[in-house]
Amino acid sequence: MTQAEIKLCSLLLQEHFGEIVEKIGVHLIRTGGQPLRVIAHDTGTSLDQVKKALCVLIQHNLVIHQVHKRGVVEYEAQCSRVLRMLRYPRYIYTAKTLYSDTGELIVEELLLNGKMTMSAVVKKVADRLTETMEDGKTMDYAEVSNTFVRLVDTHFVQRCPLVPATENSDTGPPPPAPTLVINEKDMYLVPKLSLIGKGKRRRSSDEDATGEPKAKRPKQTTDNKEPIPDDGIYWQANLDRFHQHFRDQAIVSAVANRMDQTSSEIVRTMLRMSEVTTPSGAPFTQPLSSNEIFRSLPVGYNISKQVLDQYLTLLADDPLEFVGKSGDSGGGMYVINLHKALGSLATATLESVVQERFGSRCARIFRLVLQKKHLEQKQVEDFAMIPAKEAKDMLYKMLSENFISLQEIPKTPDHAPSRTFYLYTVSILSAARMLLHRCYKSVANLIERRQFETKENKRLLEKSQRVEAIIASMQATGAEEAQLQEIEEMITAPERQQLETLKRNVNKLDACEIQVDETIFLLESYIESTMKRQ
Amino acid sequence: MASRGGGRGCGRGQLTFNVEAVGIGKGDALPPPTLQPSPLFPPLEFRPVPLPSGEEGEYVLALKQELRGAMRQLPYFIRPAVPKRDVERYSDKYQMSGPIDNAIDWNPDWRRLPRELKIRVRKLQKERTTIILPKRPLKTTEDKEETIQKLETLEKKEEEVTSEEDEEKEEEEEKEEEEEEEYDEEEHEEETDYIMSYFDNGEDFGGDSDDNMDEAIY
Numbered sequence: 001m002t003q004a005e006i007k008l009c010s011l012l013l014q015e016h017f018g019e020i021v022e023k024i025g026v027h028l029i030r031t032g033g034q035p036l037r038v039i040a041h042d043t044g045t046s047l048d049q050v051k052k053a054l055c056v057l058i059q060h061n062l063v064i065h066q067v068h069k070r071g072v073v074e075y076e077a078q079c080s081r082v083l084r085m086l087r088y089p090r091y092i093y094t095a096k097t098l099y100s101d102t103g104e105l106i107v108e109e110l111l112l113n114g115k116m117t118m119s120a121v122v123k124k125v126a127d128r129l130t131e132t133m134e135d136g137k138t139m140d141y142a143e144v145s146n147t148f149v150r151l152v153d154t155h156f157v158q159r160c161p162l163v164p165a166t167e168n169s170d171t172g173p174p175p176p177a178p179t180l181v182i183n184e185k186d187m188y189l190v191p192k193l194s195l196i197g198k199g200k201r202r203r204s205s206d207e208d209a210t211g212e213p214k215a216k217r218p219k220q221t222t223d224n225k226e227p228i229p230d231d232g233i234y235w236q237a238n239l240d241r242f243h244q245h246f247r248d249q250a251i252v253s254a255v256a257n258r259m260d261q262t263s264s265e266i267v268r269t270m271l272r273m274s275e276v277t278t279p280s281g282a283p284f285t286q287p288l289s290s291n292e293i294f295r296s297l298p299v300g301y302n303i304s305k306q307v308l309d310q311y312l313t314l315l316a317d318d319p320l321e322f323v324g325k326s327g328d329s330g331g332g333m334y335v336i337n338l339h340k341a342l343g344s345l346a347t348a349t350l351e352s353v354v355q356e357r358f359g360s361r362c363a364r365i366f367r368l369v370l371q372k373k374h375l376e377q378k379q380v381e382d383f384a385m386i387p388a389k390e391a392k393d394m395l396y397k398m399l400s401e402n403f404i405s406l407q408e409i410p411k412t413p414d415h416a417p418s419r420t421f422y423l424y425t426v427s428i429l430s431a432a433r434m435l436l437h438r439c440y441k442s443v444a445n446l447i448e449r450r451q452f453e454t455k456e457n458k459r460l461l462e463k464s465q466r467v468e469a470i471i472a473s474m475q476a477t478g479a480e481e482a483q484l485q486e487i488e489e490m491i492t493a494p495e496r497q498q499l500e501t502l503k504r505n506v507n508k509l510d511a512c513e514i515q516v517d518e519t520i521f522l523l524e525s526y527i528e529s530t531m532k533r534q
Numbered sequence: 535m536a537s538r539g540g541g542r543g544c545g546r547g548q549l550t551f552n553v554e555a556v557g558i559g560k561g562d563a564l565p566p567p568t569l570q571p572s573p574l575f576p577p578l579e580f581r582p583v584p585l586p587s588g589e590e591g592e593y594v595l596a597l598k599q600e601l602r603g604a605m606r607q608l609p610y611f612i613r614p615a616v617p618k619r620d621v622e623r624y625s626d627k628y629q630m631s632g633p634i635d636n637a638i639d640w641n642p643d644w645r646r647l648p649r650e651l652k653i654r655v656r657k658l659q660k661e662r663t664t665i666i667l668p669k670r671p672l673k674t675t676e677d678k679e680e681t682i683q684k685l686e687t688l689e690k691k692e693e694e695v696t697s698e699e700d701e702e703k704e705e706e707e708e709k710e711e712e713e714e715e716e717y718d719e720e721e722h723e724e725e726t727d728y729i730m731s732y733f734d735n736g737e738d739f740g741g742d743s744d745d746n747m748d749e750a751i752y
Contacts, residue, residue, distance in 0.1 A: 016605045018612045036650055049612075051651045055642055056610045058651075065648050073648045089597040093590070112601075112608060163645050180646065232645070356583060510595055511585045 001029055001079050004440040009082040011447045016085060017056055020045065024053040028063060028077035035072050060114035061160075061236060067179065084239055086443065086517050091242050095156065102147040105129065107156070107237055115160050115234040118148060118191065149190050155241045155276070158187045160234040191233055240280050247525055248275075251341045254348075255315075255322060262303065263311050267323065269296050270336055281532045283339035289330025305331075320344050339529050346432050346526035349519060353435060354403055361386055362394045366403065366426065374407060374423040395424060402434045429530055436523040443516050450509040457502050464499055467491055609639035 001009075009029055014022040027043050028034060034042075040050045054075060057063035063077050088111050096104035105125045110116060116124075122144045129139040151157045161180035248271045256264035273296055274285035294308050303311075312334055315323035321340045327333035347370065355363035365384050369375055375383070381391045398404045409421040454461070467490050474484060491499075585591070605611060644652055 015602060017610055019614055020612045021610075048653055051653055052612055055647065055651055056612065058647060059610070059642055067648075073650060088601055089594045092597055092601075093594050108601075112604065114610075232643070234643070234646075356580060359580065507595060508585070510598055511591060514591075514594055514598065515585060 002437060002440070004437055004444060005079060005083065006030060008086075008440050008444045008447075009079055011444055011451075012082060012085045015447070015451075017053075020049050021053045021056055024050055025057055025062065025077055025082065028057075028075060029079045029082070033066070033074040033076040035074050039075070083440075083520075086513065087521070089514065090246070090517070091237065091239070094242060094245060095151075098156075099147055099151060102129065102144055103151060106144070106148055106151060110157065110235060110237045115236045117231070117234055118145075121235065122148060152188050152190050152235075155188060156238055157235050158238040158241075159189070160236050162186075163232065243521070243525065244275070244280055246521060247338070247342070250345055250522065251322065251336070251338075254341070254345060258318070258320065259314070262301075263315055265298065265301060266293065266308065266311055267315070267336065269293060269298065270323075270334065272296075274336070278338075281529070283529070283533060284324065284335045284337045287326045287333040287335050290332040290334065291330050293334070294331075339533065342522075342526040342529050343428065345522050347428055349522055350403070350426075350428065350431055350435060354398065357401075358394065358397060361390070362398060365391065365394055366398065369404060369424050370426045370428075374425045376421065376423055380424060399424075403431050405430070429527065432523050432526055436520065436527065439516050439520045439523065443513055443520070446509050446513050446516070450506055453502060453505055453509070457498065460495060460498060461502075463495075464491055 006026060006029055010022055010026045013025045017025075023043050023045060024039060027039060031042070036047070036050060036054070039054075040047045043050070045053075054063060057077070058065060058075075061078070062081055063075050065073055065075050068074050091111065092104055092108050095107035099106075102125065105128055106121055109121055109124055122141050125144050126139045126141050129144070130137075133139065148157070159182065161182035164179065164181055248268070251271065252264050252268045255267045270285065270288055270293060273288055273292065278285045290305075290309055290312060293312070294305050297303070297308070309332065312323065312325075312332060316325040316334065321337055322344070324335050324337050325332060326335050351363060351367060351370075354366045361384075365380060365386065368380065368384050372379075372383070377392070377395070380395065381388045384391060386394075395404065399406065404424050404426055407423045407425045408415075409423060410416075411419040411421065467487060471484060471487050474487065
């Protein structure tokens with residue numbers, strides 16, 4: 001784990017779970033698997049705090065536990081999973097676009113709580129939806145259950161590994177920690193539950209000053225001691241499936257930008273057809289025949305078979321090679337080259353970064369070297385049609401930032417420098433890794449700056465929150481306009497200005513984080529896909 | 535080694551390779567050597583591209599900020615213990631600022647977690663003697679119990695027979711463990727002839743006179 005990744009993990013953990021969890025989490029990421037007492041000793045925190053932190057981390061799938069020999073339980077942190085926390089809003093938004101508000105809330109609850117049983121999720125989501133509905137309407141559990149089942153069917157939600165059922169309890173004392181197993185077939189198996197009920201609205205009359213009604217309600221819910229039917233079956237969000245969806249989206253929009261709407265629709269159809277048949281790390285999808293594609297096109301699209309064939313040929317001939325032709329049966333068998341597509345996307349990202357950082361002439365040189373693979377200094381000047389001095393300058397700038405590298409080709413076995421060719425080349429994999437590292441650093445910087453800005457204006461923020469609370473309570477009890485005006489004037493105009501600036505800055509920094517995270521996703525997908533092929 | 539001796543006397547220091555190959559021609563001035571680390575915030579030559587805006591961007595932004603706020607409120611957010619203030623205050627006894635005994639606020643499924651992670655919550659009886667929980671109405675009968683016991687033990691100490699003391703201590707312990715209040719109260723009351731709560735040792739005599747100014751003091 002690089003220093004930049006560790007720093008980013010530390011900031012994310014601290015923001016979402018507090019300092020104690022952050023300390024334990026970062027220690028585990030740095031040092032690898034450790035048992036409980038060693039963690040407590042090395043970090044200098046009390047055993048109780050360490051236990052609490054580990055419970056939280058395990059609940060959120062950030063730390064796994066394993067029993068080693070002699071009964072020692074070791075805890076290991078998953079750094080890459082911690083970095084995913086940056087992407088939570090994007091997952092939730094995707095669920096919203098696919099399955100509307102119900103899906104959005106289900107995924108949100110699962111992400112916020114790590115893992116939950118189906119009945120718990122359904123109940124909570126129904127309650128939350130009921131809150132937002134108009135008076136008198138409630139959300140039925142059945143509808144929420146349906147959306148949940150649909151999410152499971154499309155693999156967006158999956159089961160957590162289970163505690164193995166211990167048949168023989170006479171093999172001595174139970175192990176210090178359960179070894180959780182999951183069967184491939186069972187991962188998307190929904191238990192047969194009959195969840196009947198409606199969401200409960202938290203009525204305002206219950207929020208009276210006397211704590212009595214509230215104290216009564218929890219007692220009532222524990223009074224129904226029916227065993228939960230799906231006890232022990234926990235569900236978690238399947239992040240890989242979301243990543244697959246993002247990748248598909250990126251490919252479709254790339255095709256739409258390069259060619260036109262119709263071709264992007266065709267590619268989208270092909271990707272949809274191969275969603276569940278293609279394993280997640282595959283370099284290309286299963287071959288699809290042109291007839292199948294024609295049958296599966298969305299209903300609104302009436303293009304004739306011939307036009308479809310022409311489009312497919314065009315796509316297959318495109319130099320970017322998103323679509324490849326793998327055979328002629330069934331009217332032509334076509335595949336989508338996922339690995340090549342990711343490579344093109346990563347390359348486009350690199351080119352865009354070079355252009356924005358160094359200017360368009362540098363970008364021209366970069367694209368040239370990319371295309372010709374290896375070029376000498378002189379050749380670069382000639383092909384790019386840029387004067388020697390400037391070309392040199394630009395090449396060295398890119399070299400110093402590691403976008404371009406030098407390749408030595410010796411002419412003689414003794415590698416004498418005067419008799420060696422030095423060629424400029426671009427290695428996409430190493431440039432992508434370098435850029436990814438920079439992205440992690442950028443996000444860490446953005447988070448730190450945002451925290452700094454918020455801390456600077458803490459006093460002002462607290463004051464404005466207090467004023468808002470006062471105004472809200474006064475409005476609830478029916479106050480006059482003049483009084484409200486007076487309260488609002490407690491915040492002076494320059495302070496209001498300051499608050500506005502703060503809000504704008506924080507929004508900008510947040511939006512930047514989201515944007516950088518998209519780049520991180522592309523680069524990570526490309527690197528992962530390349531590593532799998534090796 | 536041979537080249538180093540031969541290179542002396544030229545204008546620029548000799549390098550081990552032919553610099554023309556890399557593009558530095560003869561007589562070109564090299565840039566000056568850098569004697570300090572690069573500046574922390576180098577000046578930007580090109581302005582960054584504006585961020586994407588639009589409905590989607592704003593929705594995701596709002597989601598992000600909401601999530602951040604929501605996670606702080608969940609029981610998974612562990613706050614470090616409030617540092618003890620300089621002087622111990624009376625109100626500290628009545629403010630329970632955290633879950634009992636550092637246990638966690640939420641209920642994980644303990645079957646899935648290693649056993650060593652479970653924090654044992656101390657039993658209720660010990661808590662009664664160490665921390666006074668703010669549930670005053672429920673505790674009045676039990677407090678009476680304790681005061682009765684304390685008064686008794688104090689009295690008994692004056693006349694003492696060790697066996698009686700032992701018996702009482704045993705009964706106290708038994709009582710704490712089993713909480714059979716009514717039974718113990720009766721037992722204690724049987725030992726003495728007087729009902730302890732009616733006992734008035736005369737110390738409050740002078741204080742009562744302030745209540746009713748009408749009655750004359752004799």
